[in-house]
Amino acid sequence: MVSFGARAISIVSVLVLAACGGGGSSDSGMSATPPRGTLLEKPPGLVTVVSAVDLLAELNAPENLQLLALVTAPVCDVAVHHIRYQTVGGANEATTASAALMVPTGFDPKCTGARPIVLYAHGTSTDRAFHIASVQGSDNSEGLFLAAFFAAQGYIVVAPNYAGYDTSTLGYQPYLVADQESKDMIDALKAARSALPVSSAMLTRDGGRLFITGYSQGGYVAMATHRAMQSAGMTVTASAPMSGPYALAAFVDAVFAGEVNASGPISATLLLTGYQHSYMNTYASPGDVFEPQYASGIEALLPSLTPRSDLYAQGKLPPNALFSATPPAAEFADLTPATQPANLAPVFAQGFGTGNLITNGYRLSYLEDAIANPDGGWPTTTSGLPAANPALPWRQELKQNDLRSWTPTTPTLLCGGNGDPTVFWLNTQLMQGYWAVQAPASAPIGVLDVDSSASAGDPYSDIKTRFAAARLLVAADAVAHGAADGGAAAVRDAYHATLVPPFCLAAVRSFFSEQ
Numbered sequence: 001m002v003s004f005g006a007r008a009i010s011i012v013s014v015l016v017l018a019a020c021g022g023g024g025s026s027d028s029g030m031s032a033t034p035p036r037g038t039l040l041e042k043p044p045g046l047v048t049v050v051s052a053v054d055l056l057a058e059l060n061a062p063e064n065l066q067l068l069a070l071v072t073a074p075v076c077d078v079a080v081h082h083i084r085y086q087t088v089g090g091a092n093e094a095t096t097a098s099a100a101l102m103v104p105t106g107f108d109p110k111c112t113g114a115r116p117i118v119l120y121a122h123g124t125s126t127d128r129a130f131h132i133a134s135v136q137g138s139d140n141s142e143g144l145f146l147a148a149f150f151a152a153q154g155y156i157v158v159a160p161n162y163a164g165y166d167t168s169t170l171g172y173q174p175y176l177v178a179d180q181e182s183k184d185m186i187d188a189l190k191a192a193r194s195a196l197p198v199s200s201a202m203l204t205r206d207g208g209r210l211f212i213t214g215y216s217q218g219g220y221v222a223m224a225t226h227r228a229m230q231s232a233g234m235t236v237t238a239s240a241p242m243s244g245p246y247a248l249a250a251f252v253d254a255v256f257a258g259e260v261n262a263s264g265p266i267s268a269t270l271l272l273t274g275y276q277h278s279y280m281n282t283y284a285s286p287g288d289v290f291e292p293q294y295a296s297g298i299e300a301l302l303p304s305l306t307p308r309s310d311l312y313a314q315g316k317l318p319p320n321a322l323f324s325a326t327p328p329a330a331e332f333a334d335l336t337p338a339t340q341p342a343n344l345a346p347v348f349a350q351g352f353g354t355g356n357l358i359t360n361g362y363r364l365s366y367l368e369d370a371i372a373n374p375d376g377g378w379p380t381t382t383s384g385l386p387a388a389n390p391a392l393p394w395r396q397e398l399k400q401n402d403l404r405s406w407t408p409t410t411p412t413l414l415c416g417g418n419g420d421p422t423v424f425w426l427n428t429q430l431m432q433g434y435w436a437v438q439a440p441a442s443a444p445i446g447v448l449d450v451d452s453s454a455s456a457g458d459p460y461s462d463i464k465t466r467f468a469a470a471r472l473l474v475a476a477d478a479v480a481h482g483a484a485d486g487g488a489a490a491v492r493d494a495y496h497a498t499l500v501p502p503f504c505l506a507a508v509r510s511f512f513s514e515q
Helices: 010-020 052-059 062-070 141-149 178-195 217-231 248-256 264-279 308-313 330-335 342-350 360-372 393-401 426-438 461-480 488-513
Strands: 045-050 077-088 094-105 114-121 156-160 205-215 238-242 412-416 445-449
Touching: 045 052, 052 141, 062 488, 077 141, 077 178, 094 141, 094 178, 114 141, 114 178, 114 217, 141 156, 141 488, 156 178, 178 205, 178 217, 205 217, 205 488, 217 238, 238 488, 248 264, 248 360, 248 393, 248 426, 264 393, 330 360, 342 488, 360 393, 412 426, 412 488, 426 445, 445 488, 461 488
Parallel strands: 114 156, 114 205, 205 238, 238 412, 412 445
Antiparallel strands: 045 077, 077 094, 094 156
């Protein structure tokens, strides 16, 4: 699970166009811990104000032209604020976190008065200093995407950085801990609402309509937040999780069964150490799970101020090899690696080799528990739910954080692509399958696979057509530069972080506008 690429690649940009034809006083020094959701700086710091003209110029840059094709011209100026707020960590310990608050402003009626809010959850980052408030002249595509698709179109945007990042006082990231991450989102929303309007001169205020979305890790967080708010009786107008690991227990079972996802060592390290910090019983010691060369210091490794490439070069993490190329037992030879589905077999193969992260002993324990206590949705569908009584502590925690078992009562759209090598499409399929059985026929649930064939009457046919053309152009460009595989590897490399996000965001923006 990874965040958006630094910038969407220019060959996709060209194709999509063709297919279209702070300041403030702080109260953080109080002796008592403020309640959750407390805004810690009043007013919040102003990072920048991006005019509609300047945003249009940013979109006109060659690497960003696909946004210009997928969104209407910016209508509003965007005031970007950096807010800090009180929240909790994975063990329910008090901590702080920060978020971007993007406020539309201007003379157009869409840019002032009562406006809807988009609560956005970002994709995985290993950068401890990550903050999504940067919109211009940075490597933060998500910030630009939020400004272009939502804030400049009249939505107030609240985008948490998550506990453990930016100015947060938490020393780890509670990665895919549903309870904590949904609390973090709700606390950011509460703090942002208390900040509005952010100045007496800015008349933009909360209009009461709330939309929730996010990508990759953020897709999971968005769904967990919708579930938590629905359970608490809080208003959610609609949600649109994108490419998230919703069926978390089944997803990790698939990885241990040889279907190692792209960036497997990163997501496994964040998951295991985040759960250990949160639950304190995932393992007795790091050496029970991680190979000796990685075990020392790994619990404090991510997120990090050191770039991933340097972590790899320093031998602190392997870039690809999650597991040993030697099967943990003879009966698992055909899963070391898995070879089906065939289109992802090359990705699975990269997850095995020397210098692997996870010990064979732990992999064997995991596989034996998965056989004795199988998931109800993968690889065979029975209940559609996680294993009833997993014995391994980590599988118990994954079950606790799996999002199968609830049904939304307000409009919900799931978006992604079926060829995703990082967050497998099975996550969306399992949610769709569970909801098909459990949700009433009238439940307002939709699923969009941008990598599927367009059909007559399909409201997203144009997005699917554009995506197909963009994918072909990525492959053609790779072939032109000497790729001998028809560009398949280039497509896989671009798929999750570059190809899918702008198309899903375009669909989400359309979906929200109809609610």
